Amino acid sequence: MFEGMGLGGCILQAEYKFFKKAVMVFFFSVTTPFGIALGIALSNFMGPKLQGSIKLQIKAYIVVLLGAGGMSLMAKWA
Template sequence: MFEGMGLGGCILQAEYKFFKKAMMVFFFSVTTPFGIALGIALSSVYKENSPSSLITVGLLNASSAGLLIYMALVDLLSADFMGPKLQGSIKLQIKAYIVVLLGAGGMSLMAKWA
């Protein structure tokens, strides 16, 4: 849900024409149903414990996690941390770093049960 809200906000803020924005929204909203249909189609031939399946799932999970970490650090946090408001106050920078570390720790803690 939060990724969808973030991507939707980025699409709205982008300086693209209506057709390009509509295409982005279309492809974003089609990917999940397409993935579900593909999963249903492949469920009959998928062997959960085979070595190739485990390697494939591991590679896909690792690439997904890497992309999310990259997007969070480079696209989202860097814009906030390099802004003039945060750059002008050391106290605010320290508070922001603490909150980011607490958030990352909370997400790591939640991942233990996921």
């Protein structure tokens, strides 16, 4: 909820034309539920397999850290 409010405020303050703002809002509103559904599906599908393998857990942590690092890099760049 807070992410949506923050992004909405940034989009309102940006000096873009209406069409560009509408495209941003559309893609955020479409990709967010898709990402949530994908996360739920992967957690239900990979749960027992992930819990049984230390090697797979380490790989998962590395991927999460790479994703967080990539998002931080994009935030600094933007």
